[in-house]
Amino acid sequence: MMQFISAPGLVSDLTFILLALCLFMVLFTIGRCILLFWNRGCAADVPRSAIIAGFRNGLRFDLQIASVLMLPLWFGLLLPNGLSFRGIWLGYLLVTLLIASLLLLVEAEFYREFQARLNSIVIQYLSEDTKTVISMVLAGGPVLAFTVATLVIGLQEYIAVNEINMITMHNYSHATDSLMVNYAWRIPLAFAALCLLVLGARGTLRQGAPLRWGDAFTTDYLFANHLGINGIMTLFKAWQGWGKNDAAKDWMRFSDRDKALDITRQLVLQPADQLLAPNNSPLLRKTTPQGPKLDGVDNIVFILMESFTSRFVGAQGAPGNITPYFDKLAEDGCLCRHMFSVGTHTHQGMFGTFSSFPNLPDTEYLMQQPAGSGMFSGLPAIMTGMGYDNSVFVYNGDFAWDNQQGFFGAQGMNRFIGRDDYVNPVFQDKTWGVCDEDMFNRSVEELDLLHDQGKPFYGLLQTLSNHLPYALPEQLPVDDVTEFGGLNKHLTAMRYSDWALGKFFEQAKTKPWYNNTLFVVLADHGFGVPGQVSSINLQSFHVPALFIAPGIQNKVGKVFDKTCSQLDMANTAVSLLGKPFVQAGWGRNVFDLADDDPGYAMMKPSGSDKTVAMVRGNEIVVKGADITPECYRIDLGFPPGDELLSKDATGDPRYQQLGSFLQTAILCLNERKTGHDMEA
Known part of the structure; x- marks a missing residue:
């Protein structure tokens, strides 16, 4: 005692x-x-x-x-x-x-x-x-x-x-x-x-x-x-x-405001873009697609796959046969092999992809913060501006989580199907919701209903089974993964999600709306795997993006190897419809890049980590908190690797682009100039 x-x-x-x-x-x-x-x-x-x-x-x-x-x-x-x-x-x-x-x-x-x-x-x-x-x-x-x-x-x-x-x-x-x-x-x-x-x-x-x-x-x-x-x-x-914005304030002082805006516009705008309110809204523009156009395609369906990292996608060169259904789909689509998420958390992947707005320091949870209460120029806003009033968002879980329904409802979505809307699901996890099989089955039904209204539509589908605690049906339709040690449980869930994705497309191909629909399948983020690429651990951001539509390979090819980001996906998808649209998004139509433009992607880890980075082609500039920016040459093959090119990239043009991009985005967010409802 x-x-x-x-x-x-x-x-x-x-x-x-x-x-x-x-x-x-x-x-x-x-x-x-x-x-x-x-x-x-x-x-x-x-x-x-x-x-x-x-x-x-x-x-x-x-x-x-x-x-x-x-x-x-x-x-x-x-x-x-x-x-x-x-x-x-x-x-x-x-x-x-x-x-x-x-x-x-x-x-x-x-x-x-x-x-x-x-x-x-x-x-x-x-x-x-x-x-x-x-x-x-x-x-x-x-x-x-x-x-x-x-x-x-x-x-x-x-x-x-x-x-x-x-x-x-x-x-x-x-x-x-x-x-x-x-x-x-x-x-x-x-x-x-x-x-x-x-x-x-x-x-x-x-x-x-x-x-x-x-x-x-x-x-x-x-x-x-x-x-x-x-x-x-x-x-x-x-x-x-x-709740503080100390890191954001530091970036707001990065450069002269007008100089930063000019550099940002050079990064984001494309030759045919026409600024509509240059003194009022930095990126508000009319976009007239100049790149490839899909014939007879009116609908767009985005499928955001939970934790679907490129590091285990067979079509990307990964071993293990984790994604055989995605790999088969890639044979008929266009696979973006050098694609990156804006963050390492679902929240950032959602607003990066669907709102076309970057993941900024101090605003990693934008959909829940006051700064996120304004309008953004992502897929819902663009489609609404083009006259689409026929949409659905289907998700396994609770839309109250991350304020998803409140946020996307304000952006223009008009129908939400969440965990409490499923009848007799195959499996329902007590933590999150139904399994991916249930989500995709319901998605087919919801897309049928949209088609029956006789108007073009768009949909957002989001999976969840490949997320901790990886709760799956008791009798799995796929074999357990056993050869990857501590990742086995995670990869078994990924293999199951891949199977559910494949079954969705088997059903979709029998539907009258399939041949006039563009599907964009991509991940919200990756996850930690062995091997380091640069000081930001780039593998956690490396995700696949697959465009699927009739005739897509004839228009854009089977693979796309320029660098791209979740920010680019809405712009690229809508541009493939071939119709002019108004937007203020932070992405580009990557299928219309100049030959000498390698593409770029901006990213930031989730949580309190203040590290930011910019990938441009096969090089990356990384700026960590209290650390001089560094530059690496990167290789995302199998195995991956990197080469440190500079321990001090302060004068590197890409670091100036990174800082200018962040500074302008933070100012736009603070001044509520992120939407495309600004007047000239």
Whole structure:
């Protein structure tokens, strides 16, 4: 049992604090070991020297958090009796250690899913629907393993805390401490202890800013750099910055406003675009398609596939036979092989694709933020402007999540089919909703209804089964994936989603609306896989996009190898109809690029990560927080790779394009100039 000291002296109190700090340092190191073990696939190509550097850097970040956690104990030093009521302080240590332990364990699985330390995704998920998040974790997370681990670690922490208490009691010497019980001694020594804690909390001896995110990036390996960061610190920073726009404000000062706008227009506008309100709306324009046009096609159907990464798509060259149905569809369509998502989370993939607006720092959850309450110039707005009033959005889950119905309803969608609208589904997951098979079956019915109205239509279909907890029907129509270790469950869900997609097209091909419909099949984002490409881990953004329509290959070819982005998809799809339209979107018709234009894509990881990047052809410029922009040559083949071209790309024209693009987009968002309802 824990014992108490009736009147401890200052030496005992200081020893108690020092040993408690060391205990937290040990815990954080154990947590880093667990993170490494749980995500060992990410470290497969990382040399041991980089891993060691990550652990070495981690000591500084751990000291930051441990020092901050010691501050309540330091305040106890100022009390006349110091830390004599030891039960209070022992209780504080135990509770704090248990919370930290739980966060470190959860983070191991969080990193596997999001390839990031704890960040604002945690806050966003919990603020959105805590019940759903808990259900997702219980259904798909390693709950039993983490529960047992928490109990074991908690017991060890109890023993360690009790031992610290006993050591400080054992080392207590009345003859020594009697000289320091006097309060006159306590104040100056407490001040000296505070100085040491402040120094530890800064994490560095340099003048100016304390230890920052960029200080962990000392190797060429993203996973090793991530190892060096403390997840509790990143979560606290995310909470501290929640709702603020500090990163956005930095980009708003990137360049002269007019110069940035001019560079942005050079990037986005195409030769036949006619600006309609250049003094009022930066990108409001009339687009008259000049590229290929599809004959007899009036309808557009977008299919957004959850986590459908190019790294396991056979048509992209991937092994494993994970996507045989998509691969077969690609034989009759046009596959964009150098396509990228705007983010690494469904929320960003949705508004990037359907609203043609970039993923900006501090606005990763745009559909839920006040800035997202205005009009955007994506597919719904463009189609409404062209006279289409016949549409449907079909989804497995709850449209209240991420404010999807509120957002897209305001953009022009007029019918939504969500989890509560299915009758006798094949399978319904208690966390999210029905399976992809049910979603696609209902989609065929809904597209039949749109066709029966005798008017052109458009539809948005979104899958969900390939998302944690990967809840699938008990009897799967596909074989389980068994050869990819920790990714097997994820890839089995991806294979099932691919099967459901194939069955949808089997049904669609028998329908009268099939031959006059353009289908665009693409992913919302990828997911973490072994192998690093540049310091942004580009594989998480590499996704396929497939255009399917009668005669599509005769018009645009079987494959398209220029760089493109989710931002380009609405513009490209509508342009294939061959009719003029008004828009203010941030994408281009990629099938009408000049021969010497390699295409480009902008991206940003989800959560609190302030990294941004621009891919142009086979090179990428990456700007991380507190880090000088870097330039790489990239190879997304099998295996993937990269070559660092420049450690300082500040003067690179592509970095100027990236900064100008972000600056102009942020200003447009703040000034509500994102829609195409502006007047000249």
